[in-house]
Amino acid sequence: MKSIDQGPSSATAEPSLGLLGRLSDIDAAIRGGEHIVSHCRARLATPQPVGRPATTTEREALETDLLSALARNAERQAQRRALLAEMDATLRLAYEELHGRGLVPAIIQFDGNGACGGCHLRVPPQRQVELRRRGALACPHCGRILYVVAGERAASPGAGRRSRPLEREA
Numbered sequence: 001m002k003s004i005d006q007g008p009s010s011a012t013a014e015p016s017l018g019l020l021g022r023l024s025d026i027d028a029a030i031r032g033g034e035h036i037v038s039h040c041r042a043r044l045a046t047p048q049p050v051g052r053p054a055t056t057t058e059r060e061a062l063e064t065d066l067l068s069a070l071a072r073n074a075e076r077q078a079q080r081r082a083l084l085a086e087m088d089a090t091l092r093l094a095y096e097e098l099h100g101r102g103l104v105p106a107i108i109q110f111d112g113n114g115a116c117g118g119c120h121l122r123v124p125p126q127r128q129v130e131l132r133r134r135g136a137l138a139c140p141h142c143g144r145i146l147y148v149v150a151g152e153r154a155a156s157p158g159a160g161r162r163s164r165p166l167e168r169e170a
């Protein structure tokens, strides 16, 4: 039988981890929005772009894109503030410090290849065990917040939260 592993709206068991995932998504969306904003501003600030000047229609389109990107980012900033307000205080401080130092993304899903997705240095095995047990951990090298999703935690060996059925050997 195939099991379809979609996981019902995550946040059932680990609200804080669902929160980190949501925050990570919102951060990525904000960065995408900022990219659009700076692109539009750069184009609008250049009256005679090399090659082909922007037409009035193009300028209007750029202005529309700029305004909608700014509006969407304002909404996302509000969502981020709401999530940060729910966040564990220690993690929030770490998050704010990382942003202050420009270490973004500050929150990274640990993908199980053993390395931090930010600094690409290897997380020591005992810290990986701790990460899977706790669900989130600061990278010992760069301090970025690494997290694992609930499904991976349950599936990971050594999580040891409940007794597992005996493993068969082939």
Ligand SMILES: [Zn+2]
Pocket (backbone or CB within 6 Å): 116, 117, 118, 119, 120, 121, 139, 140, 141, 142, 143, 144
């Ligand atoms: Zn790191």
